[in-house]
Amino acid sequence: MVLSASDKTNVKGVFSKIGSHAEEYGAETLERMFHAYPQTKTYFPHFDMGKGSAQIKGHGKKVAAALVEAANHIDDIAGALSKLSDLHAQKLRVDPVNFKLLGHCFLVVVASHNPAVLTPEVHASLDKFLCAVGTVLTAKYR
Amino acid sequence: MVHWSAEEKQLIASVWGKVNVEECGAEALARLLIVYPWTQRFFDNFGNLSSPTAIIGNPKVRAHGKKVLTSFGEAIKNLDNLKVTYSKLSELHCDKLHVDPENFRLLGDILIIVLAAHFTKDFTPACQATWQKLVGVVAHALAHKYH
Numbered sequence: 001m002v003l004s005a006s007d008k009t010n011v012k013g014v015f016s017k018i019g020s021h022a023e024e025y026g027a028e029t030l031e032r033m034f035h036a037y038p039q040t041k042t043y044f045p046h047f048d049m050g051k052g053s054a055q056i057k058g059h060g061k062k063v064a065a066a067l068v069e070a071a072n073h074i075d076d077i078a079g080a081l082s083k084l085s086d087l088h089a090q091k092l093r094v095d096p097v098n099f100k101l102l103g104h105c106f107l108v109v110v111a112s113h114n115p116a117v118l119t120p121e122v123h124a125s126l127d128k129f130l131c132a133v134g135t136v137l138t139a140k141y142r
Numbered sequence: 143m144v145h146w147s148a149e150e151k152q153l154i155a156s157v158w159g160k161v162n163v164e165e166c167g168a169e170a171l172a173r174l175l176i177v178y179p180w181t182q183r184f185f186d187n188f189g190n191l192s193s194p195t196a197i198i199g200n201p202k203v204r205a206h207g208k209k210v211l212t213s214f215g216e217a218i219k220n221l222d223n224l225k226v227t228y229s230k231l232s233e234l235h236c237d238k239l240h241v242d243p244e245n246f247r248l249l250g251d252i253l254i255i256v257l258a259a260h261f262t263k264d265f266t267p268a269c270q271a272t273w274q275k276l277v278g279v280v281a282h283a284l285a286h287k288y289h
Binding site: 028031032035036037104105107108109111112113115118120121123124127 | 172173176177194197198251254255256258259260261262263265267268270271274275
């Protein structure tokens with residue numbers, strides 16, 4: 001999956017519109033994922049899953065920051081997320097299928113907060129970007 | 143047999159009651175063909191699918207999207223009897239249309255995104271979770287007669 005020049009422009013545009021809401025979107029993405037796909041909670045047995053959980057907010061912020069970082073270095077996502085990729089391979093070992101679930105929920109969050117931003121073309125670009133991020137994070141698994 | 147709580151049935155009905163089946167169906171199918179272009183393989187006879195604009199404006203895409211979502215509405219009316227309701231449709235998709243069931247899952251997720259864009263904050267996490275369950279069950283029923 002290759003990101004075209006217009007994909008990159010579209011993705012940067014989305015994150016620029018999201019701006020400072022990124023952290024909030026990260027938390028909501030996790031909330032939606034845990035709700036719709038309860039099996040994803042198995043990676044967070046120590047988390048308070050209640051509404052407004054500080055842990056979910058904190059982790060959502062981290063997830064959002066990584067996506068923003070990837071978008072800001074969209075020409076070299078593998079380089080930008082290299083340490084995170086190591087972490088996922090050696091320590092976290094989140095099954096690859098879950099990155100699709102997270103990506104889907106992020107799209108739902110963007111759609112529900114910014115329907116006008118998520119045109120079909122932007123939707124396609126953002127979906128490709130999220131796939132690319134997932135691929136990078138699981139690249140060193142074996 | 144899938145169990146649906148009263149709350150889930152309410153979340154499904156309240157969303158579905160406000161859906162414009164023609165518009166929503168057209169948009170969902172168009173986005174499927176745009177976001178996952180390999181799905182165009184089933185629609186060689188649809189004419190111009192060469193760009194997002196062409197796809198969105200294509201009358202065959204619109205008509206087929208409406209057909210698909212109308213059928214989805216039948217599923218919602220028969221939640222307790224889905225496998226039987228979709229039995230013939232499942233055979234059709236396997237034997238005549240040769241559609242990989244993965245495509246049902248892709249379309250289901252696209253539908254969720256279209257609903258999220260339409261209903262914005264009313265498409266709560268609880269609502270999404272119920273509809274993810276619904277699209278999953280529909281996809282499963284459609285794949286049930288595959289052999």
